[in-house]
Amino acid sequence: MIPLAIPDLTGNEARYLQECIESTFVSSVGPFVDKFERAVATAAGAESAVAVSSGTSGLHVALTAVGVKRDELVITPSFTFIATANAISHCGATPWLMDISRTSWTLDPKLLQSSIERETEVKNNDLIHLSTGRRVAAILPVYTLGTPADMDAIIDVATVYGLPVVADAAAALGATYRDRPIGNLGADLSMISFNGNKTVTAGGGGVVVGNKGGALDLVRHLSTTARVGSDYTHDQVGFNYRMTNLQAAVGLAQMERLDHMVAAKRRIRQTYDEGFSEISSLKPFPLPAWAKGADWFSGCEVTFENTQALRNHLRTLEIDARPFWKPVHLQVPYADAPKTEMNISEDLWQRVLTLPCSTQLTAPDQEHIISEVRAFYNGA
Numbered sequence: 001m002i003p004l005a006i007p008d009l010t011g012n013e014a015r016y017l018q019e020c021i022e023s024t025f026v027s028s029v030g031p032f033v034d035k036f037e038r039a040v041a042t043a044a045g046a047e048s049a050v051a052v053s054s055g056t057s058g059l060h061v062a063l064t065a066v067g068v069k070r071d072e073l074v075i076t077p078s079f080t081f082i083a084t085a086n087a088i089s090h091c092g093a094t095p096w097l098m099d100i101s102r103t104s105w106t107l108d109p110k111l112l113q114s115s116i117e118r119e120t121e122v123k124n125n126d127l128i129h130l131s132t133g134r135r136v137a138a139i140l141p142v143y144t145l146g147t148p149a150d151m152d153a154i155i156d157v158a159t160v161y162g163l164p165v166v167a168d169a170a171a172a173l174g175a176t177y178r179d180r181p182i183g184n185l186g187a188d189l190s191m192i193s194f195n196g197n198k199t200v201t202a203g204g205g206g207v208v209v210g211n212k213g214g215a216l217d218l219v220r221h222l223s224t225t226a227r228v229g230s231d232y233t234h235d236q237v238g239f240n241y242r243m244t245n246l247q248a249a250v251g252l253a254q255m256e257r258l259d260h261m262v263a264a265k266r267r268i269r270q271t272y273d274e275g276f277s278e279i280s281s282l283k284p285f286p287l288p289a290w291a292k293g294a295d296w297f298s299g300c301e302v303t304f305e306n307t308q309a310l311r312n313h314l315r316t317l318e319i320d321a322r323p324f325w326k327p328v329h330l331q332v333p334y335a336d337a338p339k340t341e342m343n344i345s346e347d348l349w350q351r352v353l354t355l356p357c358s359t360q361l362t363a364p365d366q367e368h369i370i371s372e373v374r375a376f377y378n379g380a
């Protein structure tokens with residue numbers, strides 16, 4: 001099988017892991033954690049970074065740090081990986097699910113604005129969702145496929161209503177929005193995942209980036225069991241969410257080759273886009289004018305034929321073609337969450353096909369995949 005996305009661990013990963021073992025620094029304190037945090041902050045164009053155990057825990061602690069509490073609502077797109085919504089639930093809050101823009105597959109700022117206008121009122125300085133009576137506590141945009149949402153427009157809405165913004169930039173390291181890196185787009189905090197299927201990985205893990213002071217300091221404190229000093233004193237209910245030195249050793253080695261990895265992802269995406277340009281049933285993934293995406297996953301949108309038929313065909317040829325996110329409002333735990341109309345998410349999700357896009361995918365393998373897709377459409 002040509003795999004969908006496997007890591008490239010051919011840099012300093014093994015050497016740095018060996019250093020961890022020899023130094024006995026294997027846990028959540030150690031030199032690689034500090035170096036990794038600095039490398040990610042620099043790459044994201046952010047002042048500072050906190051390394052945590054996963055992207056999901058990063059979102060959970062970030063939402064907690066900006067003040068999301070039990071029984072509140074957090075606005076997020078339905079077209080996302082379920083972890084985004086789960087992090088909201090881990091705060092005891094509920095996602096207010098919104099549809100996406102057709103052209104970017106990210107949270108639609110116009111729908112965001114009109115939904116807040118129509119469905120909320122301000123009471124005692126709080127934004128209250130009328131039909132549930134719940135306080136709206138934050139906005140959580142998602143950078144789908146590693147492409148930033150239209151952040152200037154989203155931040156404008158957030159500013160008008162006084163809402164904090166936590167960005168789910170899980171797969172977006174290396175992307176830019178209007179020439180600015182992802183840690184500098186106006187969100188209070190942004191989360192980057194280092195899960196095994198991301199462009200660069202720590203085996204598992206996440207990083208929350210932001211400005212020094214304020215919410216990011218609280219992320220560091222809460223994720224380190226809210227410890228005060230070294231005498232087992234804790235001032236809040238914290239989390240054991242810090243990244244280990246072992247993970248950070250792998251993550252740092254990966255960060256050393258981030259530019260190379262992102263360039264490979266972009267090249268793979270462009271090769272598919274060019275290879276499919278003459279197949280009228282296939283549309284490339286979105287390329288919104290405001291972003292240079294990180295092209296985490298490659299593939300296409302199947303606009304006419306049955307997506308599953310193409311997927312099954314490729315899989316019989318040992319090409320790991322897969323579906324993509326099933327919207328959150330269609331998932332059992334979120335069936336009752338408040339939501340907007342979902343015309344775009346519901347139309348889109350069954351037609352997305354992801355294709356092999358490991359950074360080490362060879363040119364002959366990619367040519368083979370493209371020619372098999374073409375053959376499917378030519379009835380060969």
Ligand SMILES: Cc1ncc(COP(=O)(O)O)c(C=O)c1O
Nearest residue numbers: 054055056081083084170193195
């Ligand atoms: C959009 C999105 N949000 C959140 C996550 C959760 O990250 P993690 O798997 O590191 O917990 C992922 C990926 O895994 C993701 O793709």
